[in-house]
Amino acid sequence: MEMDDLLIKKRLIxxxxxxxEINFIAYWAEKExxxxxxxxxxxxxxxxxxxxxxxLVTTFCAWCFFKGxxxxxVIGIPLIFxxxxxxxxxxxxxxxxxxxxxxxxxx
Numbered sequence: 001m002e003m004d005d006l007l008i009k010k011r012l013i014x015x016x017x018x019x020x021e022i023n024f025i026a027y028w029a030e031k032e033x034x035x036x037x038x039x040x041x042x043x044x045x046x047x048x049x050x051x052x053x054x055x056l057v058t059t060f061c062a063w064c065f066f067k068g069x070x071x072x073x074v075i076g077i078p079l080i081f082x083x084x085x086x087x088x089x090x091x092x093x094x095x096x097x098x099x100x101x102x103x104x105x106x107x
Contacts, residue, residue: 008036008105015101021094040105043091043098050090057082 005026012022029039061075098105 005036011105011107012036015097015104017097017101021097024094037106040098040102043095044102046090047092047095047099050086050092050095053082053086053090057086 009022009026012025013019017025025036025039025043028034029036032039034042057079061079064071064075
């Protein structure tokens, strides 16, 4: 393990990441042959995408509701499916930490 990785992991701990989250990030960095900072950048971008997808689906469901289409199948299934898929592809907890603490970690 390089000294830079140790320094970055220390910054991640100071930024509020748990050891489980740090191990997850380090695992993916090693698996994808990327640096930890590149994984943090990716998580940051995924967080923005996840928020956009959630807002888009929520807007669609609100539009269906206010339009008068109270069919819960039309509203409920896309809402539940998209939130599950968004959480799988765009984890909010880890992404929000990466988004808010990126400047501190990058130093």
